[in-house]
Amino acid sequence: EDKVVQSPLSLVVHEGDTVTLNCSYEVTNFRSLLWYKQEKKAPTFLFMLTSSGIEKKSGRLSSILDKKELFSILNITATQTGDSAVYLCARPGTYKYIFGTGTRLKVLA
C-alpha cells in the first residue's frame, strides 16, 4: 500500500532552536494525515490534517499540509529538552493506518 516517508531520520539540536520535520506520502484516496509524538511509551496524538494550506497550531508546535505536493511539515519553535522524542506521521489507507519510520529528535540543553 502507499508509503509514508519521513525525513530526516534523526536530528540533534540545541534548546531554543527551531526544527522542521518532513512527511511525504504517495496518494490513493487521500483523506487525512496524522502526527504523533512518541517518548518511551505509546504515541500521543498531535495533529490531524485534512485540508491543504491550513495550519494547525498547539503552543510551540505547528503543522501544515500540502496536498498538491503530497507532504506535510511539523515545526517546533524554541525547542526544549522535553521535545526530545520520535515524531511519527501516518495516514489511513483502505483499512489500516500507514506509518512512516519516524524522525528521532534530540534536544540538548
Add this chain to the structure above:
Amino acid sequence: DGGITQSPKYLFRKEGQNVTLSCEQNLNHDAMYWYRQDPGQGLRLIYYSQIVNDFQKGDIAEGYSVSREKKESFPLTVTSAQKNPTAFYLCASTPWDGTGANVLTFGAGSRLTVL
C-alpha cells in the same frame, strides 16, 4: 475515562512459550490494531480487525494470532513460532466511520522480553 488498557505492561517469557497480551477498549471503537515496535524502528502492523469476529493479517503476522469475540477486546497471542518476539507491542483503536479522518488512539503498550 475512556481509553485502551493493555496488560501486562512488562512480560518475560521463556523460549518456546506462548504468551497472550490483553487489549481492552471502552471507546466503542469498531477497528482495533496490533503494532510491533523494535528499538529505533517505526510501527509495524501485526493484525487488525474492523468488526467483531473478523480480522486481517498485517505486514508481519507470522508467529502471531488474534481473536475478536467482543467489540471491546482484541487479545494478541505471541506463539513459539515467532522467532524474535522481544519487542514493544502497541494496541490501538479508531472509530473507522469511513471518513478516513479519525484519530488512532493507542494503549500504553506491553514490553515483551524473551529470556
